[in-house]
Amino acid sequence: MTGPKIYRETQRRLKDLGFTFSVPIEVTHYIGGEFVQGTDPFPVIYPATGEVIGMAPEGREKEVEMAVGAAKEAFRNWGRMTPSQRRSYLRRFGEKIREYKSVFEILESLDVGRPIYENRLGYVERMAHNIEFFADFVVTHGSEAYPMENGYINYVLRYPVGVAALITPWNMPSMLATWKIGPALAFGNTVVLKPAELTPLGAWLLARCAHEAGLPPGVFNVIHGFGPGSAGELLTRHPDVGLVSFTGETSTGKVIMRNASDTLKRLSMELGGKSPNLIFESADLDWAVEVTLRASFFNQGEVCLAGSRLLVQRSVYEAFLEKLVQAVKALKVGDPLDPETRLGALISEDHWRKVMSYVEIARDTATILTGGKRPELPHPFDKGYFLEPTVVVDVKPSDKVCQEEIFGPVVAVLPFDTEEEAIELANNTPYGLNAIIQTRDVGQAIRVSEALEVGTVWVNDWFVRDLRAPFGGAKQSGIGREGGHYGYDFYYETKNVCIANR
Ligand code: NAI
Ligand code: MG
Numbered sequence: 246m247t248g249p250k251i252y253r254e255t256q257r258r259l260k261d262l263g264f265t266f267s268v269p270i271e272v273t274h275y276i277g278g279e280f281v282q283g284t285d286p287f288p289v290i291y292p293a294t295g296e297v298i299g300m301a302p303e304g305r306e307k308e309v310e311m312a313v314g315a316a317k318e319a320f321r322n323w324g325r326m327t328p329s330q331r332r333s334y335l336r337r338f339g340e341k342i343r344e345y346k347s348v349f350e351i352l353e354s355l356d357v358g359r360p361i362y363e364n365r366l367g368y369v370e371r372m373a374h375n376i377e378f379f380a381d382f383v384v385t386h387g388s389e390a391y392p393m394e395n396g397y398i399n400y401v402l403r404y405p406v407g408v409a410a411l412i413t414p415w416n417m418p419s420m421l422a423t424w425k426i427g428p429a430l431a432f433g434n435t436v437v438l439k440p441a442e443l444t445p446l447g448a449w450l451l452a453r454c455a456h457e458a459g460l461p462p463g464v465f466n467v468i469h470g471f472g473p474g475s476a477g478e479l480l481t482r483h484p485d486v487g488l489v490s491f492t493g494e495t496s497t498g499k500v501i502m503r504n505a506s507d508t509l510k511r512l513s514m515e516l517g518g519k520s521p522n523l524i525f526e527s528a529d530l531d532w533a534v535e536v537t538l539r540a541s542f543f544n545q546g547e548v549c550l551a552g553s554r555l556l557v558q559r560s561v562y563e564a565f566l567e568k569l570v571q572a573v574k575a576l577k578v579g580d581p582l583d584p585e586t587r588l589g590a591l592i593s594e595d596h597w598r599k600v601m602s603y604v605e606i607a608r609d610t611a612t613i614l615t616g617g618k619r620p621e622l623p624h625p626f627d628k629g630y631f632l633e634p635t636v637v638v639d640v641k642p643s644d645k646v647c648q649e650e651i652f653g654p655v656v657a658v659l660p661f662d663t664e665e666e667a668i669e670l671a672n673n674t675p676y677g678l679n680a681i682i683q684t685r686d687v688g689q690a691i692r693v694s695e696a697l698e699v700g701t702v703w704v705n706d707w708f709v710r711d712l713r714a715p716f717g718g719a720k721q722s723g724i725g726r727e728g729g730h731y732g733y734d735f736y737y738e739t740k741n742v743c744i745a746n747r
Contacts, residue, residue, distance in 0.1 A: 255298075255351065264348045270299030272445045274308055274469060275452030277315030278462025283308060283469070289445060292358030292590040293581050293629040301445040304468035304476035309437075312466040313485050316408040316435040319463030324405045324433045328383040334460055335380035335431060339373035341454035342423075346370075349450060353419055354581040356444040358590035358630070359544050361582050368420060375423035378712045379431035382729065396746030403737040405433030406511065407487035410480040412439045412472075412501070414493040415592050416547040416652075419447030425490045426451070427712075428727065430464065432736040434488070437466045439476050441493075443592050445469045472497065481505045488735065491515070492549070495650075495676075495721050513725040513735045515549065516718055517650040518678030521671040522552030522707075523693065525664075525684035526560045532705065533683040534568045537656075540681055540707040542576065542634045545588050546654040549722075550701075550708055552681050554647055555658040556670050562660045566638070570615050573634045578620045590629040591653055597630035600653030603646050604635060607655070611646065612639040616654070648674055664689060668696045677719030681707050700726070 256268060272289065273280040283302025291298045304312070323331070342349070349372070350364040391399040409429040413421045418440055429436050440448035448467045455465040470476030481489050481504045488511040491501050495516040505512060522540050524533050540552030557565050581589035591597045604617050616635030621627075634654040640647055646657045661667045671680055671693075679701035682693050694702045700718045703709065710716065713729035725735055733739070 255355065258351060259348055264345070269297060270446065272299055272301035272449045272469060274302060274304055274312070275449075275456065275465070275467040276308065276312045277319075277466065278456065280452070280456075281308070281311075287442065289356075290443075290593065291355050292592055293631075294625040295594070295628040295630070296625070298355060299446065301442070301449075301469045304439075304470040306479060308468050308470075309476055309479040309483060312437045312468050313408055313480070313483050315463035316437050316466055317485050319461055320405070320407050320435045323430075323435050323461060323464050324407070326433070328380075328431070331431060331433065332380040332384055334458065334464075335376050335427075337458035338455055338460060339377040341458040342369060342373040342376070342451070345450060345454060349419060349447065351582070352446045352450055354589065356418060356446040357415065357544075358581050358592060359417075360586040360589045362584055362586060363544065365584075372419055372423040375420070375712070376427040376430070379427040382713075383431045386730065397743060398746070399741055399743045402740040402742060403432075403733060404740065406736065406738055407434060408485055409434040409436050409736070410439065410483070410486045410489045411436055412477055412480065412489065412491045412493070413441060413448075415441035415444040416544060416549070418444040419451065421492050422448055422451060424727070425492075426465070428732045428736050429490065432732070434736060435464050437468060437480060437486070439468050439470065439480055442469070442471045473500075478504060481510070482508065484508050486510060488512070490727075490735070498723070511735055513717075513727060514723045515716075515727075516678075516721065516723045517652075517676060518549045518551070518718065518722050519554060519648065519650055519674045519676045520550060520552050520679045520681070520699070521554045521556050521697075522681040523667050523671060523683065524555065524557045524561065524565055525667070525682070525686065525689060526558040527685040527689070528561070528683040528705075529685060530561060530565055530568060533565065534572050536681065536683060536705065536707050537569060538572055538576070541656040542573070542588060542654050543708070545591055545632070546634075546656070547592060547652050548708075549650075550679050551652075552707060553651060553656055554674075555656050556661055556667055557658060558667070559660045559662050566614070566636075566658065570636060573615055573636060576634050578631055578633060579622050579626055588631075588634055588654060590626075590631050592630070594630055596652070597632065600632060600651055600655060603649070603651045603653075603655055604632070606644075607635075607637040607640070607646050607657075610640075610644065611637050611657075614638050642670055642673055650676070664693065668693060672696075672698050675721040678722035679703065679718075
């Protein structure tokens with residue numbers, strides 16, 4: 246397929262679903278309940294072919310002022326609504342997302358280059374749930390009271406902060422946006438979403454969902470653009486933005502913290518990872534291979550939670566790797582819209598080069614067991630940013646490929662002998678997002694879970710998220726926890742009322 250053919254094919258598919266758009270896709274801002282054309286358009290590229298499939302506008306001072314102003318104005322009503330009133334709006338928002346399920350599935354693949362197979366694994370349902378869950382949560386939860394021995398009583402009130410800036414990355418753009426939109430809106434804040442410049446399509450469709458769901462103008466706004474000197478930075482400096490929820494690179498998180506400090510914003514930072522996947526000798530090796538395939542290569546490994554360091558007990562090292570390599574070789578890489586495909590393209594040419602730079606280091610200093618090169622694919626996918634799933638062995642714990650976030654389908658494998666050694670290796674990076682423990686020894690699962698310096702431990706699986714549970718990173722992987730009531734201290738202001746007994 247050539248460029249125009251891809252448009253036509255996509256247009257045809259989406260038209261069958263009752264969804265029409267111009268060619269190339271003209272992405273708009275969404276400000277104060279209106280779709281705003283904007284200026285300074287930049288290209289939207291389909292990573293699987295390198296073709297320009299759309300144009301998105303870059304938001305600057307003017308658009309940021311308009312959006313923050315609209316959000317501030319809308320907050321006057323939205324912030325005062327009862328939780329049940331907000332819930333009825335947010336349920337309609339969730340329903341709209343469901344209605345556009347097949348469209349999201351296609352757009353998310355075009356945006357990210359990820360396999361449509363993955364988008365069909367309940368991805369869109371989960372997006373709707375992310376919003377509905379928090380709408381219900383607020384309605385059904387109360388707060389604390391502290392009666393004192395002298396008869397006085399304290400009780401806790403919570404109220405929304407105001408305008409929330411949500412700054413999201415490109416790897417699972419629509420899913421990650423709804424993780425933030427749900428609690429931000431349900432807890433009574435209004436939102437300005439700034440999606441990653443590499444993936445504007447999902448946010449654009451989310452705006453359409455919010456619009457059709459009848460959300461009051463200004464409650465939910467979307468501004469496209471870049472980070473430094475553009476919409477992203479301007480939001481993080483804006484005096485009328487009360488909180489910033491960010492997911493992305495650790496170095497970006499640090500810049501945002503600095504920029505937001507002048508106006509003392511509340512910050513939630515979900516940053517990078519270099520998560521260990523520990524395979525102990527008692528693990529069910531076949532299942533461990535299945536979990537590892539997902540943990541290392543889901544979304545081409547472009548996941549902050551990816552199990553990118555594989556630590557394997559020496560007694561099962563050979564057996565496990567043999568099974569793993571066989572399974573990795575069977576993963577189909579290519580056309581993201583082919584339902585058989587398991588790995589799509591990396592997000593951009595720049596990112597492909599960055600990931601390849603780690604592969605080249607591995608080629609020089611370690612051994613590549615499988616992968617490590619661009620797969621041979623038919624036109625137009627020969628122009629896409631593809632990389633075979635790659636397994637690297639003979640590495641040292643201090644090597645770059647074991648320490649730095651690669652954010653691609655590259656996993657480094659290290660053997661260990663004892664549980665103590667495994668724990669030490671696992672904790673030996675600046676990151677602390679999450680870990681995977683694969684074992685059938687319950688005592689070991691308990692001991693190792695306790696010893697790991699991370700925000701989340703998954704035992705015998707990966708990326709299972711209960712929205713009631715806390716989620717966030719330790720060390721350089723983040724600040725703060727979101728999920729259920731853990732998000733209260735971020736999305737709400739808290740007030741204690743102390744009443745005298747007289
Ligand atoms: P990034 O951290 O630069 O961008 C994430 C979001 O922040 C985007 O919306 C971007 O426009 C915005 N942003 C960037 N600089 C900003 C600033 N100064 N102020 C406000 N907003 C700003 O991530 P990017 O460029 O998309 O990817 C770079 C690398 O980050 C990747 O190669 C990958 O290694 C890593 N990454 C990690 C993620 C994670 O969840 N841990 C997610 C995405 C990328
Ligand atoms: Mg960037």
